[in-house]
Amino acid sequence: MTTPLSLPMTFAPEVATARAAGTPIVALESTIITHGMPYPQNVDTARLVEADIRAGGATPATIAVIDGTLHIGLTDDQLNALGQAKNVAKLSRADIAACIATGGTGATTVAATMIAAHLAGIKVFATGGIGGVHKGAETTFDISADLHELAHTPVTVVAAGAKAILDLEKTYEVLESLGVPVIVFGQDTLPAFWSATSALPAPLRMDNAADIAASHQMRAAMGLPGGQLIANPIPQDAQIPAETLAPIIAQALDEAATKGIAAKAVTPFLLGRIFELTDGASLTANIALVRNNAALAAKIAASF
Template identity: 70%
Template sequence: MDVLTFAPDVARALKDGAPVVALESTIITHGMPFPQNVETARAVEAEVRAQGAVPATMAVMGGRIHVGLTEGELDALGQAKDVAKISRADIAACIASGRTGATTVAATMICARLAGIPVFATGGIGGVHRGAETSFDISADLPELAQTAVTVVAAGAKAILDLPKTLEWLETAGVPVIAYGQDQFPAFWSRESGLKAPLRMDSADQIAAAARMRAALGLPGGQLVANPIPVEAEISRAEIMPVVEAALAEAAAQGIAAKAVTPFLLQRIFELTEGRSLEANIALVMNNARLGAAIAGAMARGA
């Protein structure tokens, strides 16, 4: 069954073998209010284009997976109400019911694979939540990385998570975790987490070559490229972690659990940092878009 609708520029790029970078849509529908959400999405798309690649923002609309959004579709999505936040478990139901759905990391990977797009740039991946040893709360992003062959560029995992357990999970599942240009695994708003990354690569060509080798070896799954936030935009680990701990304590005290945890924590961290966390978030997404475009270019030319 054909459920893909390609934006004209994405269709041309894929036909011509030009570099394409997949982008998620939850940042548009669940990340910030209109019109800032659409302005940010357009800025990220413009950054991908400036680096010589074509952006393909993913979303489910009208029973179809849209691979790239037109100007009108992006505006409509940015103002839509009751948009589902979809992952592997509910993407099929969303399409079948004709609902509008914004793609998470896991759903964007699925859509990118279906469309033949090997690179996806996002902000940060989900991971193992604090207290997962009793709650079993582990993001669907992790098993998706283990089974879907897409290279994901992110600023590490969100700092609200249990980063040591997240890295352990990824290691057990055989997911390559590649720190870009440094030895430490970055922690979203901060360049350093205090944890050594399993792998380090310093060029887009190296990352593209590793993806090709995985395919040649018949290994399942993708790669996680952990790209540190630019120095000028970071909130240091020493500054952000007390804020994260305070927000986590508030969530526990209010009995917030399951899917409600992450949105609550990100909102409280935004408030406690007086908006700096969102500024840093936008900066790291732009930085990941640049690296994603470079990797897509290296893959397209077989470097």
């Protein structure tokens, strides 16, 4: 008979204080630091996003696994070290437990961050964009675990929609099939990550944080599993028009296919190539949308 293992989880001092006081907390993922941007821009952006959450009256909790311990919130030194670390695992539902069990270090994706946030009692999570159905998934079956996590784990995720490199129509079709509420903030069309609008209609629209928090709580009261996706458009002055991005995304996808890039390597490759092809404009837009999502997430957390 095996002895049950306890979960090695620790809270950063700032997060522990907020938990004790019952004040709002917003979870943040860490793959945006390790796989999304180069150093030192990754750490500088992480600090800006955390500051945006504090300015909104909430406490940021950047989540990562370090040496086999699940960290809910990182100190500034830990954030800086993670931003420079090499060969950091990219963790999702399938491998986060194995990483912790074997004493590894890994950055959390949307799915893994949702799992950790729920374990820590955090209801709201801000990110850039969720993963979803990749183009060509009808033959590759490349579909992000983020979608099923939204159907299972009761966390409200604030994002600028699904990443524009994906098949957006199929992504939202899967979310509908899984019963995940997709709530667009303040407009009648779905945003498309770097672009504020798309041709896709908003499944649901809400115009204030209080309604979003109430929707989360009503799902819990009804016993409905899973979370909700809040699609928050990038600010108009920071967006890249969809018609500008379309040929660039197509070129990056063709290059990935030619190089045989697959599985977890696809998204980092595509984002990196689009950064190069837009002369850095995609990264500037990415920072703006993440900060915008953090500010809305803080308002939602404060509404609970």
